Amino acid sequence: MLKMLKFGLIVILLGTGWSPHAVAQSEVMLPEGLQWESNSEEPLFASPNAIFGGTFRTYIESFPQTFRIVGPDSNGRFRSWLLDSRPASVTRHPITNKWIPDIATHWAYGDDDKTVYFRINPKARWSDGKPITADDYVFVLTLMRSKDIVAPWYNKHYTEQVEDIIKFGEHTFAVVSAVRRNKDELMLYANLQPRPAHFYKPKNDKNRDGVDDNFVRRYNFKAEPAAGPYYVDDIKKGKSITFKHVGKSWWGYSNRYYKHRYNVEKIRLKVIRDKDIARQHFEKGNLDSFWLDTPELWHEKTNTEAYRKGYIHKFWGYNQVPIGAGGLWLNTARPYLNNLDIRKGVFHAIDFDGLIQKVLRGDLQRKPNGVGVGQGDYTNTGIQAPQFDPDLAAEYFVKGGFDKIGSDGIRINSKGERLTFAVTYSRPTYSPRVAFLKEQAKQAGLELTLNLIDGSSAFKYVLEKKHELSFHDMSSGEIPAYWQYFHSDNANKPQTNNFTNYSSDELDALIMAYRSEFDLEKKKAISRQIQQRVADAAVVLPGAMRTYAREAHWRWVKYPTPAMTKLTEYLFSSGAALDFGTYWIDPEIKKETKSAMKKGKTFEPITVVDNTYKL
Structure with missing residues (x-):
């Protein structure tokens, strides 16, 4: 088994030309005794009354800065259309939470606690008609490890967390984790989306890592073929994007869980930058x-x-x-936010509970934990959101050096500098929310200024770590992710998700232990410790959550x-x-x-x- 895994790694890393996995795969044999699994027993959740056809008309608030799925500016709001909801090898049933077929019809676990084997549905096709094969999975490592994609998080993740992807034939492959993992977590790491190797073929053989040296520019506005039912069909730059259905012959309909789903023939996204104008379009019947x-x-x-x-x-x-991390992210690389007393003062000067009751009509709930909730025993239920307390906030601000109050009620320090931070947010509809927080913060002598930046530009601004306070939330998987948000490898670096720029040796050690821990109960215990340390550091103030x-x-x-x-x-x-x-x-x-x-x-x-x- 060890020789086989090493051979697979050599295939990935040492091949030449555009196809690093071109070495003959016939020598790589499947291990004997694999117990192949599938699941066709879960309840269906679509309606047999569904009708195919028509155009669904909706809108987006800003035109995407790129159609790439990785690299600079790719992690914006439009990402979900290109990546997040596309098929992977398997998927969770949305009611029972059990694994069900997606691109793969069957799967099997190796006896090393590191390897999962998959059989691809032979009917699976890309939207351009090309078959989805094991080569497209092998290519995932080629793409994600390449420096040409300018995506350090992906480079690191697919080097440190995925040891290898091995082809055993046209429709059979395995994903090998870099470390031993318990069964459920192993599938989460092994369950990958393929990437169309034929689409990314470099223009010449000089690109020895298998990825175009000019990747970022070449693919900036070229959407890759889709494994799902919809592909980018028409682009009117700055105005609209239309997705078109592959048609009733889409391979996915051979999977019972896809029957009666994805019924509209086209989805048209019109760029409407103002939400109130979009609402007027909707009420006129121009949006569905x-x-x-x-x-x-x-x-x-x-x-x-x-x-x-x-x-x-x-x-x-x-x-x-599951609710992801977020609320208000404090950038510790900015002046005075590197001071724990100032951060704790901010935590008690922000009235999220008042915001929920007075502005949001009680429709939302307060998130107890800034790192996320709803992930079972991974969640530290002992953590509670800080309460709005202007007097306590003032005590912390005094400890942080802002012991005087100016004529306008805002605190100043011995240098005459005012206690003021800008809140970056991405939607005009959030302005009343941030304005409420601004008025309440004055009670503690804290001035908040509103920094509204349009759509995807706001996320780019935050990724480049230009913000002081960022008002946003992140999505979450079924187990928490910490390395991308809090490890020092991602601090003070652009295009990473460490929005707080916070790190510590102790937290780094816990994060690495969490990533490699095999025992599920120990892993959950480490997760709770990490959440407590992040809460103690006062870097992510829990906001409101929608359920x-x-x-x-x-x-x-x-x-x-x-x-x-x-x-x-x-x-x-x-x-x-x-x-x-x-x-x-x-x-x-x-x-x-x-x-x-x-x-x-x-x-x-x-x-x-x-x-x-x-x-």
């Missing part, structure tokens, strides 16, 4: 759904004629999605009953591709509705609340 994320949208701005006459319906459904999907849609947009699964974050493709594609457009009802609007006919107003997975 609208994300009602703010309380004023749900409670106040859904009483227009189109709602009252039943043309537009409202939907609120609860989920049980539901809340949307408006025209009555011709249909969905199953019940609509929600435990992992449903978006019911429709309302600006994010993270939905399960269970909705469809009913052309007859669309005609009926259009006719009724012309004739003045009305329908019963409808608001649906799905409590199936409400905690």
